[in-house]
Amino acid sequence: xxxxxxxxxxxNCREAVEFYAKVFNSKVEGLMTYGDTPPNSESDIPESDRNxxxxxxxxxxxxxxxxxxxxxxxxxxxxxxxxxxxxxxxKEEITRLYNELKEGGEVYVQLEATFFSELFCxxxxxxxxxxxxxxxx
Numbered sequence: 001x002x003x004x005x006x007x008x009x010x011x012n013c014r015e016a017v018e019f020y021a022k023v024f025n026s027k028v029e030g031l032m033t034y035g036d037t038p039p040n041s042e043s044d045i046p047e048s049d050r051n052x053x054x055x056x057x058x059x060x061x062x063x064x065x066x067x068x069x070x071x072x073x074x075x076x077x078x079x080x081x082x083x084x085x086x087x088x089x090x091k092e093e094i095t096r097l098y099n100e101l102k103e104g105g106e107v108y109v110q111l112e113a114t115f116f117s118e119l120f121c122x123x124x125x126x127x128x129x130x131x132x133x134x135x136x137x
Contacts, residue, residue, distance in 0.1 A: 001087070002087040004086070005065045006083040007065065007068075008082075009053075009070070017053070017056045027058070028057075030056060030057055032055045034069075055067075083131065085132040089135070091135060097131075097133055098133055101133075102123045102125075104125075104126035105124050105125040106124040108123065111133070118135050119134070120133070121133050
């Protein structure tokens, strides 16, 4: 199990990751826009979101910090835009964490296969913390 951090932005993610890479003497890795998603993926991407960053990461002090732009109209609230991400290489453990975190909380994305992982989910726990769990084999 590996803890990572995920930070969301409202359209200025590319600027932010370049800034953080410079500040921490690091580099931007794996930058992908919503427009880069494979054809026939799960949802239609509005034209206004195609150039927004879907995912990027910057290694900082041994921690992988991940970044994205929230889709427009997604209710972005500055200050509520940091989310812990747990990378797990055990399917039983990711299922257990998903089931326990969703108790008394709210499921944003069901635990399921996506184009980027065999299992992924996003859950707001009963304390209001939004967690992302991703299976990495």
